[in-house]
Amino acid sequence: MSTLLEKQIKVNRIVTTSIGHARAIEDPARAKIVEILYHQTLSADQISTALKKSGYKKALTTVRHHLEILKESGLIEIARIEESRGAITKFYSTSTKLLDFQMPVDFDSTYSEVIANTSTKIEKILKGLTPKTIKSKGKTSEEYSQYLMVEIMNRAMTNVLEKSSTK
Numbered sequence: 236m237s238t239l240l241e242k243q244i245k246v247n248r249i250v251t252t253s254i255g256h257a258r259a260i261e262d263p264a265r266a267k268i269v270e271i272l273y274h275q276t277l278s279a280d281q282i283s284t285a286l287k288k289s290g291y292k293k294a295l296t297t298v299r300h301h302l303e304i305l306k307e308s309g310l311i312e313i314a315r316i317e318e319s320r321g322a323i324t325k326f327y328s329t330s331t332k333l334l335d336f337q338m339p340v341d342f343d344s345t346y347s348e349v350i351a352n353t354s355t356k357i358e359k360i361l362k363g364l365t366p367k368t369i370k371s372k373g374k375t376s377e378e379y380s381q382y383l384m385v386e387i388m389n390r391a392m393t394n395v396l397e398k399s400s401t402k
Contacts, residue, residue, distance in 0.1 A: 267286060268282055311328065312330075
């Protein structure tokens with residue numbers, strides 16, 4: 236047997252999610268619900284209407300089913316409950332921002348210099364964190380340490396992005 240193609244693949248991206256989160260947003264309508272609820276608090280009826288405007292025609296019972304799956308996964312929460320004329324209305328929200336985009340074909344060539352320069356600076360910060368995270372809370376697993384570093388970066392990026400989007 237002869238090898239027709241072989242190349243070394245360099246890891247350049249880490250996606251952090253749990254299996255529960257991944258399963259919860261595997262349905263495009265559920266991913267859209269998380270996107271809709273970002274910085275909004277809406278009822279199931281309002282979510283259903285917003286979904287229809289986005290091209291997802293789902294029955295209210297289906298929307299409620301999706302909300303339950305997202306709630307169980309921890310991606311959304313009940314933010315408010317109102318009572319009106321004996322009926323209870325739940326309002327949902329999320330603290331999760333999904334970044335959905337199509338990467339341009341020329342992304343690497345266009346941004347390679349800024350990525351390399353910035354990555355070097357961030358690597359220095361992360362190397363300083365490594366010894367602290369390995370000993371954190373008695374956990375010594377390498378995976379935990381890696382997850383913790385990614386979570387620190389994720390939260391820092393979220394803070395920066397949130398502050399820049401409110402200006």
